[in-house]
Amino acid sequence: xxxxxxxxxxxxxxxxxxxxxxxxxxxxxxxxxxxxxxxxxxxxxxxxxxxxxxxxxxxxxxxxxxxxxxxxxxxxxxxxxxxxxxxxxxxxxxxxxxxxxxxxxxxxxxxxxxxxxxxxxxxxxxxxxxxxxxx
Amino acid sequence: xxxxxxxxxxxxxxxxxxxxxxxxxxxxxxxxxxxxxxxxxxxxxxxxxxxxxxxxxxxxxxxxxxxxxxxxxxxxxxxxxxxxxxxxxxxxxxxxxxxxxxxxxxxxxxxxxxxxxxxxxxxxxxxxxxxxxxx
DNA sequence: CGGATCGTCAACCATCCGGTTGAATATCGA
DNA sequence: TCGATATTCAACCGGATGGTTGACGATCCG
Numbered sequence: 001x002x003x004x005x006x007x008x009x010x011x012x013x014x015x016x017x018x019x020x021x022x023x024x025x026x027x028x029x030x031x032x033x034x035x036x037x038x039x040x041x042x043x044x045x046x047x048x049x050x051x052x053x054x055x056x057x058x059x060x061x062x063x064x065x066x067x068x069x070x071x072x073x074x075x076x077x078x079x080x081x082x083x084x085x086x087x088x089x090x091x092x093x094x095x096x097x098x099x100x101x102x103x104x105x106x107x108x109x110x111x112x113x114x115x116x117x118x119x120x121x122x123x124x125x126x127x128x129x130x131x132x133x134x135x
Numbered sequence: 136x137x138x139x140x141x142x143x144x145x146x147x148x149x150x151x152x153x154x155x156x157x158x159x160x161x162x163x164x165x166x167x168x169x170x171x172x173x174x175x176x177x178x179x180x181x182x183x184x185x186x187x188x189x190x191x192x193x194x195x196x197x198x199x200x201x202x203x204x205x206x207x208x209x210x211x212x213x214x215x216x217x218x219x220x221x222x223x224x225x226x227x228x229x230x231x232x233x234x235x236x237x238x239x240x241x242x243x244x245x246x247x248x249x250x251x252x253x254x255x256x257x258x259x260x261x262x263x264x265x266x267x268x269x270x
Numbered sequence: 271c272g273g274a275t276c277g278t279c280a281a282c283c284a285t286c287c288g289g290t291t292g293a294a295t296a297t298c299g300a
Numbered sequence: 301t302c303g304a305t306a307t308t309c310a311a312c313c314g315g316a317t318g319g320t321t322g323a324c325g326a327t328c329c330g
Contacts (some may be wrong), residue, residue, distance in 0.1 A: 007154050047319085051318075088323095179288090
């Protein structure tokens, strides 16, 4: 709904602030998934996951398309990139420079290392119970 | 305090999810500031700003050092970089669609190539009241 | 048709969050 | 010492969040 139309970064960062939702994004990195399949590894109700997905969709981090009776969830990385670029501004103590960003993408993406921790890919989430925390 | 020791990314993203706090970070990009000076451009109580700063400090986005009776706030970009790295894992997911990305940016950083600095520094914030919101 | 599956909705609950105000603490400076 | 300045603390409030359960509307399939 988003009746108040807040700053897009508000909703993006708020969506990213929840470990369950970040884990969902990691899962969707692999492939598009149905809601039920997204919910499967988590120890929480389907309704809760459905809400999380709604939050992600509201932040435009994912899109959802209903085909038949199953609703497919798809990662939508543009919003993430926007947030990422916002942060890059701090990393380099410089106003955002799209060209520099593009250069960055081209150079840094090829060493396709595992960028994120994969702590959250860990086959069985139980987001509350501190398994997936290392630092 | 942070009694529950949650994932660092939780607190970082949660801290970034508030426009007042992002504005504060932008201000600290310029220079270290005392709490009172941080509060000055905002139309909210000093106590509220003090709380915001505590949130930022808890997320390690800033550090605070008390010299005399004034507490200096200093930007600490390492945490931001960590979050940034996390997000880049998603960036490489796709061939980068810079056009779509740029469109998204425009909804966020309205005018000019000057991404932040002054859009949110605009002499008087009233973060709730829709001045700096355009979408 | 009728039953199983997919997903959301509605109500409810506990907790967190962002803000307020007023009092308290600490330090500076005359 | 006394008053002004800097900052936090404590209590409170309304609204958002994250979770639950149970009922419900669709859709598939035998």
